[in-house]
Amino acid sequence: VGVAFWEKIIQEHGITPEGLYTGNNPQQIERANVYFTEAQGGRYVPRVIACDLEPGVLDTIRQSKFGGLFRPDSMINAASGAGNNWAKGFYTEGAELLDQVLDTIRQDVERCDLLSGFQLCHSIAGGTGSGMGSLMLQKVREEYPDRMMSTFTVVPAANSSDAVVEPYNSVLSIHHLIENSDMTFCLDNQALGNICLNVMKKPLPTLGDLNSLVANVMSGVTTSLRFPGQLNADLRKLAVNMVPFPRLHFLMSGFAPLTSTQVQSYRHVTVPDLCQQIYSTNNMMVDVDPRHGRYLTCAAMFRGKVSVKECEDTIWNYAEKNASSFVEWIPNSTQIAVCDIPAIDSKLSATFLGNNTAIQETFNRVGEQFSKLFRRKAFLHWFTDEG
Incomplete structure (x- = not known):
């Protein structure tokens, strides 16, 4: 997911796989230093730290088209792997890598003028x-308690599973997310697969297709940080508007326009179209039906040549018509941001974030699976052996 995001924003900023700027719009590079460090010879280097407990994934990145872009010392991996075991990642294998990772983070932070x-x-x-x-999460929170911590978290899907112990790993992690994260954008492969199948009409979606959907959302959420716009919303501003109570920071996300490639050239996208799509259940990137809950807060980020007034009017009209979907004790609960620079593949696009009470369905699902295993004490010894 991370690599898909970097590939996306490298293209948006007009940077080549070698790290050189070849764009034609000065606004592309004006705020590139939010995500990139400018090195010698005008090379732009992503400010990223990639860690894994096995070498396979990072080796793939190193050998990919964009492999030469990332700093070698920002790719940190062990050799043994965590074997789908939360305790290995937290107490034993992960703890051995921790100092090296924190050291790299510290060096990167010291290079920043203002760390958001x-x-x-x-x-x-x-x-x-x-x-x-x-x-x-825990250690970075301890070292930088006053900085924003946002996470893009892939939660287990309802009908597909890689490992039997997923419910254990998830429940143990959710506790840390509740305590240490300021904003968590929930995603799941089931919902992403459904979008590829039903909305984009791809009969056999690959992981690459799913990742590019997530990259769209990540790129949309961070647009206001990366480009000058008419109405900006940085991470902190977003969190202030989206999180009414500290523990309720698990957000659903959506993106528009999503259409099949055959239909794309026949459609003219308008702001009302985008509004209808981003609130649609089919476009949600987590397998939850927002109609089963109510929205506490929402954010809509528009990109492209669009009037702020039109965006505001469309969103307000939607909120008035569907007043029952929003809680009445937070008036004007939708925040809007507008950025003039369009996404690469569409002239007009919108990213949606919603803090909806229906997100509890995800946690209930994981909780039920956890209880079934825990009641029988199944697989517990793998965790207790690690401490």
């Missing part, structure tokens, strides 16, 4: 993303 916060991409089903992800 951290973004963590991980999955809470396996061992590394859940265990080591929780450990990183």
